[in-house]
Amino acid sequence: MSKKLTSRDEDYSKWYNELVVKADLAENSAVRGCMVIKPYGFAIWEKIQAELDRMFKETGHQNAYFPLFIPKSLFEAEEKNAEGFAKECAIVTHYRLQNDPENPGKLRVDPEAKLEEELIVRPTSEAIIWNTYKGWIQSYRDLPILVNQWANVVRWEMRTRLFLRTAEFLWQEGHTAHATKVEAVKEAELMNNVYATFVENFMAIPVIKGVKTDSERFAGAVETYCIEALMQDGKALQAGTSHFLGQNFAKAFDVKFATQEGKQEYVWATSWGVSTRLMGALIMTHSDDHGLVLPPNLAPNQVVIVPIYKNDEQLEEISTLVNVIMGELRSKGITVKFDNRTTFRPGAKFAQHELQGVPLRIAIGPKDLENGTVELARRDTLTKEVIAIDNLTETVEGLMTEIQNTLYKKALDFRDSHITEVDDFETFKTVLKTKGGFISAHWDGTEETELKIKELTKATIRCIPSDMETQSGDCVYSGKPSNGRVLFAKAY
Amino acid sequence: MSKKLTSRDEDYSKWYNELVVKADLAENSAVRGCMVIKPYGFAIWEKIQAELDRMFKETGHQNAYFPLFIPKSLFEAEEKNAEGFAKECAIVTHYRLQNDPENPGKLRVDPEAKLEEELIVRPTSEAIIWNTYKGWIQSYRDLPILVNQWANVVRWEMRTRLFLRTAEFLWQEGHTAHATKVEAVKEAELMNNVYATFVENFMAIPVIKGVKTDSERFAGAVETYCIEALMQDGKALQAGTSHFLGQNFAKAFDVKFATQEGKQEYVWATSWGVSTRLMGALIMTHSDDHGLVLPPNLAPNQVVIVPIYKNDEQLEEISTLVNVIMGELRSKGITVKFDNRTTFRPGAKFAQHELQGVPLRIAIGPKDLENGTVELARRDTLTKEVIAIDNLTETVEGLMTEIQNTLYKKALDFRDSHITEVDDFETFKTVLKTKGGFISAHWDGTEETELKIKELTKATIRCIPSDMETQSGDCVYSGKPSNGRVLFAKAY
Incomplete structure (x- = not known):
């Protein structure tokens, strides 16, 4: 398979699909519309998760886990105030396979094992969570509840694209409960700001904060806050949403609390989420015709070191030096990988790391050993430079910040001019x-x-x-x- | 609701169920057999996850994500060499709900939206993963594949108990592919050893390592390695398993590779997993009639500080001191919470932290301010001691190690005497x-x-x-x- 990508000018959509697969981010699976997130792609998602999780906890949230399935009757309760909610979901109707008596070696659904009530694979968890919160909330002392969940959700999309729109995707969904409207609105705004800060500072993607119109709002929300990013092809991408849900879910699931004055009132709610869609935004904001371009904050390996050698002796000498370099870089919190695979030649390694968006590549050959130099290659600018090894750590440290900033600036200029x-x-x-x-x-x-x-x-x-x-x-x-x-x- | 638990002697099973709910670990949900893992319980699971994930990565593994659903036909391929595999699974047959024309306000499954092929909610992922690996593996250069997945899985259990046996549970499943039998066996053994080290050192639960007999072995495995723990009621609990799968899955999914010599051979496989069941093991190894007992390694809050005060002035004075103490403890990596809630009295706080197993409680009152002392209460021994505040940090640090070791020793003595x-x-x-x-x-x-x-x-x-x-x-x-x-x- 050729590693070369279709160019963006030629066919943007094809470029995107090829990049996702060839850079080892994700691929389609045997299940219609569901993707496999490959180790390299997942390592980027883990960086997104870790930073967001830190920010959620810093703002007082805790994680929890709610069931994958939602009984149909809970959906009906929600439906009353969310008429527009999509009904394209995966539905579990049976709970047993059996050997097919008519086709030896085949399995069939056991017709006797039909569920009394169908279960919906969660497309979002408001219904099951608010049904649970009913048991958790009696008085103002039980509020606020500031809970987040990292989970897989399923929406039966007809036209799917890796990361951007898949039947199953990974996301986080925050679901909070408050005693007052003011507090809930503040929470919804806070979380939209958290998303904006994260996407801009960490992913180097500029966003516009705003609210949705009535018709674009989440069904069941009173106000939907959002962050909107701009992709290289001039299309916008909604990168995150935060909903002020009013008392809609509290009313649907009858969740009241006793105020400090002893009155019974409905609870105020928010929900907010971002998903593996962010991976699509990342790709379409920074990448180029050579492949993925990663901001250092999101790179599983910020630096990769490739040895250039003709014999084992040279490799050994380079390895000794690389171990020292890696120790120093790691002590500064920089992630670095020594690509000393003997099964690939330097050219193939360069091509792979370029395709996979490693921010900085260091090449070290016999000449460098002699001269006390290394070759640095920046992925964002595709520029190379030979520098003295003496202040390598400081240089690399500086470049990490510079590359992160350059990518943001470039995306911002593009966005602002559009x-x-x-x-x-x-x-x-x-x-x-x-x-x-x-x-x-x-x-x-x-x-x-x-x-x-x-x-x-x-x-x-x-x-x-x-x-x-x-x-x-x-x-x-x-x-x-x-x-x-x-x-x-x-x-x- | 009374916070007091049924004693273990009276009814061990009832004690367990009450503890799980009252200590805010988990509860049953509206979905039969599925649990809600509450924030406090989930915080413990996150500690388990973080440490295991670190150990997996240290041993060269990467995370990835595979689809929730498995097409029935892939199950049939697997079935050929895993006849005994349980067929009690959740089965998705339809993909759309619609308003029920016969019952206004109700929803029904759209009979038109029937899937061509039923999808099974994964009970384990060998089938979908090996079907994927087929595309990843061509030559020896693509091996080994050392992949792990953190995921939810579903098995339609008839009799469920929180954490121990639930229809949906959280787990990790490692799935590795190797060029040789020797390497695969070594991997399966390595991961069983990783589990043993983790469960003993981190969870303070002694285990016995061994292999399963033919009849207890995982269907499709050639050898199942396991770690077995002993609960306080004298029953054993399988805490983790690691399977050497031979070439069974490679054959079922036709996964071959070109050897260095250019021959085509089937790939060798392992899989290994631990689940939220470990939470059950944790509870039933260390806890007592007063509630949960947590080894410091697993405690979301290792130390909790409760102020005893009669007026705001005293609270302020205590708070100033507590801020200093917390800063020092945190600088040593100890997690500490100041429980300054004004909505609960000290007695209620003590009871809650005891029930929730916080390893060390520090109480500070006006007398302590005068005398330069604090009161320490150990959860594991239920002993109290007034100590001078001067060397508090060192004392607490030492106690963290001591409590961890004491719990392990106690569990080991119990196990060995049984x-x-x-x-x-x-x-x-x-x-x-x-x-x-x-x-x-x-x-x-x-x-x-x-x-x-x-x-x-x-x-x-x-x-x-x-x-x-x-x-x-x-x-x-x-x-x-x-x-x-x-x-x-x-x-x-």
Whole structure:
């Protein structure tokens, strides 16, 4: 199999799919729409998890685990205030296989082993969690509950793409319960800010914070906060959402608490989540035609060292030096791998590490041993440099920060140059077609206009930005009055 | 709800169930046989996970993620060499709910949305993983594959108990692929040793290493290595297993590799796992009638500090001191919580921390401020002591080690005093009934005898110990010749 990727210009979508598979991030499985996350891809996801988990705990949250299955009746309770909730889910109806009496060697579902009540594989866990919280909450002393869960969820998507939209995906879902509306709103905003900080500082992906319109809001939410990122092909990607759920779930599952004054009141709720979709955002923000580009914060190996040698003696000499270098780099918290595989030649190793986005490659050959130098190759700029080995550790340390910052800056420049203020619908369509990106335009606030624009252009309102300035204007489609600009884009 | 537990003597099983719920470890859910792992219980599981994950990585393994679902046809392929594999699984047959036309407000499974092929919710992942490995392995250069997965699995158990046997549980499953039999056997043994080291050193639970008999072996395995622990009620608990799978799965899924010499050979395999069952082992090894007892390594809070005060001024003075103490303890890597909740009195806090097994409690009151002392209460020995505050950090540090060791020693003494050498079947039955524990007895090596003993006594052969001495004798049941003693016990 050729390691070379289709270029982004040629076919962006093909480039993406090839990169995911060839860089060993993930692949399709024998199960329709479900992916295998390969060790290298999973190592990146573990870095995402670890940092987010740290941030959740720092803001007072604890992890817990709730059942994979949700009885159909709990779904019905939720359904009352979430009519729009998707019903494409995996449904368990039976609990036993048996040898098929008509086909020796084959198995069949035992028709006798039918469940009394069907179980839904969780597409999200509000229903089972709020049904559980009912038992945990009696009085104000039991509040707040600040719980998060790392879990797999299943949504029966018809058209799937690795990381971006898969039938099963991994995510975290926070579910909190509060005594007051003010506190719950504050929590939903806090977690959206946590996501923004994480995605920007850790993943080097700039985002716009805002809230969703009525039609794009999570069913059952009163307000949906979100962070929106921009991919290289000019399409937006929703990177995380945080919902203020009001008392909707408390009412659906009858969860009340005794206030300090002894009154019975419904509990206020939030939920918030990010998923393995972030891997898609990572790839489509930083990568290039040579493969993955990783910000140092997310790289399983920040540095890889490749020895160039002609004989065992040279390899041994290089190895001795590399051990010293690795010790120093590790003492500074830098992850480094010595790629001393004898089954691959240096060229093949270079190609692999480039494809897999290792931020910095160090090559050491006999000449370097003589001269006291090493060759550094940056993945982000694809530049090489021979430097003296003396201050290697400081140089590498500095480069880690610089690469992280450079990637963020580059993505930010791209994003900022792809926000276009537009005041008439013809320009709206032209910009969308020729340049893409976010279109900042006036909107009359009606769902009718929003849906009409979507129908005509496939662009949706990604968010009403948190920092939207009040500004009167005319709706870009209807011409009706508007009091501020919202962001439209085509989206993943 | 009373916080007091039923005593172990009165009803061991009831004590266990009450402890799990009252100590906030887990509870039953709305889904038959599935549990909710509560934040406190999950925090303990996270400690187990973190340490095991570290050990897996240290021994060269990487994490990955495979689909939750397994198509029925893959099960059939596996079935050929694993006839005995349990078929009690959750089966997904449909992918859509719809509003029930006959019952407004209710949902039903859309009969049109039937899957072409049923999907099994993974009870274990050999089938889907080996079907994937087929694509990963071409030559010896692709081996070994050393992969682990942290996942939820489902087995449709009829009789469930929190942590010990639940329909859904959390576990890790390692799945490795090797070029040679020797290497695979070594891996299976290595991982059983990793489990033993972890359970003994980290969880303070002594275990016996050994292999399973033919009838107790995992279906599809050539050899099953295991670690067996002994619970306080004299029943054994299998704490972990590691399987040498031979070439069985490679053959079932046609996974061959080109050797260095260019020959095509089937790949050798292992799999190994531990689960949330370890939480059950933890509880039943160390806890007492007052509640959970945690070894410091597994305690979410190793130390809790409770202030005793009559007014805000005293609380403030105590808090100032506590901040200093916490800073010092944390600098030594000790996790400490200041329980300054104003909604609970000290007595209630003491009771809660005792029930939840916090290894060390520090109480500080006005008298202590005057005298420069604090009160230490050890959970394991239930002893209290007033000590000078001067060398508190050193004392606490020392106690962490001491408590960990004391718990292990106590469990080891109990275990060792419950291994009884028995040479006739009458004594076998009496010991089992009166004392329980492991019975070390000669066995003729036949499945017939093993099953007969199980039928008559409910005791099974837990393992053929790794350190079994060759010793000729007569089978405790049949009188036929035997060449060593194996360990029988009733088991969870």
